[in-house]
Amino acid sequence: MGAVVAYLDVAATTRVDPQVADVVLHWMTEDFGNAGSRTHEFGARAKKAVHEARSFLAGTVGAKTEEVIFTSGATESNNIALLGLAPHGEQTGRKHVITSAIEHKAVIEPLQHLKETRGFEVDFLEPGPSGRVSTEAVLERLRPDTLLVSLMHVNNETGVIQPVAELAEELRGTATYLHVDAAQGYGKVPQDLAAPIDLISISGHKIGAPKGIGALVTRRRGWDKVPLSPIMFGGGQERKLRPGTLPVALIMGLYEAVKLFLENRERWERDAREMREQMLAALGKTRFHLNGDASNSVPHILNVTFDGLNAEALIVRLKEQVAIATGSACTSASYTPSHVLMAMGLPAEIASNGLRFSWFPDQVGDFDPHGLAETIAHMQPDVATDR
The missing domain is CATH 3.40.640.10 (Type I PLP-dependent aspartate aminotransferase-like (Major domain))
Structure with missing residues (x-):
């Protein structure tokens, strides 16, 4: 690994x-x-x-x-x-x-x-x-x-x-x-x-x-x-x-x-929000569903479902690039649909395959969101990477 x-x-x-x-x-x-x-x-x-x-x-x-x-x-x-x-x-x-x-x-x-x-x-x-x-x-x-x-x-x-x-x-x-x-x-x-x-x-x-x-x-x-x-x-x-x-x-x-x-919260919020914008811009190369109201969210957590992709399989495929999760660490081992996304009334396909990205800007290392998006886009069926 x-x-x-x-x-x-x-x-x-x-x-x-x-x-x-x-x-x-x-x-x-x-x-x-x-x-x-x-x-x-x-x-x-x-x-x-x-x-x-x-x-x-x-x-x-x-x-x-x-x-x-x-x-x-x-x-x-x-x-x-x-x-x-x-x-x-x-x-x-x-x-x-x-x-x-x-x-x-x-x-x-x-x-x-x-x-x-x-x-x-x-x-x-x-x-x-x-x-x-x-x-x-x-x-x-x-x-x-x-x-x-x-x-x-x-x-x-x-x-x-x-x-x-x-x-x-x-x-x-x-x-x-x-x-x-x-x-x-x-x-x-x-x-x-x-x-x-x-x-x-x-x-x-x-x-x-x-x-x-x-x-x-x-x-x-x-x-x-x-x-x-x-x-x-x-x-x-x-x-x-x-x-x-x-x-x-x-x-x-x-x-x-x-x-x-x-002491560093204002800088943290600015940097976290900037990374969120970079992530969403990069993910524009893919087909995805953003789970939750983006206008009422903290800047460092993003939950998305990628069309046509199984969340668990995607985590395995991406493990050399990023450490991510499907949801709460307390229940992630159970491989069941997220009770949060299900309670939001989302379709089962979306609720079963939500991925959570969460970051502190100073803990992400040398991370390239565009490289991540390229990998995901190439896995999606019938998705052009220049979308």
Whole structure:
């Protein structure tokens, strides 16, 4: 197998910057204290560092320091948010939840669990061909017993931005909580997450931090905390919602990665958008279907289906040129049609063969989109390469 020329799968995970790796190593090998140790300087330094990281991350979404708890990533954050709110729903008789059919499995499966084992009613809204769930569609389903709306920020397969900020304003005066899975959007569309969203799940490895670290923002409504119950026990760390020894090195890696990304975000967005335009121009040599609303998408994710070509076969054919995927890394091994594209109502042939290209401009290497397009065009039946 030859060397991969371009890494176009950052929606699955990103490279850890060497500067971030150095920070992680420092807190593993030099300042290696336990942030819960109160009797010596090693622990005091770790505790202070964690507080600084927590305060910084809170500021990125307009939250208070104490409203951020550290987790292993967005999947755990989603589970704490969804399963942790369930006892309040049971106590108050509010067991109705609204979500979308295009959510990540880390949202869909906990909600299915609540539906099947605890009698919750879950509405799975379908977005239509645009891939964007409308605020109106959510509001139409609101009921007096609606406990929660859970809607992702940026879809992990299509890159389509969901109207979470608008929805947060609409729900502000209601008793319904809003949870946002921001794994793909955190840092990329920062203004959205400053809206009054009650619960925000964050994943570090989508933004240059190591795998295994993330956060859950639990924003107060005035003096009232989101009434979460713990789903794990033992130690009482992180407001008793996520017990266990804090991974100081990973937390500091997340802190450093987010700082670096936000410092360079404007350049990142410009370069990512420029690469998107180059990709679409090059793909004009092929016949393809763009999946999702391009006018409401992040600049670094592109989902396309090429006429007459099987996605899995195409990935194999292109593996010497690019690293790409058919969809979520959590389900890509199953070779089933994308549940996201199917929920958008796309024809089975398109939904079964969608390819996701996702990039950070500084991680693609010496990539030539025109060379990629030429390869694809030559594979397509009855397609002229000069189209």
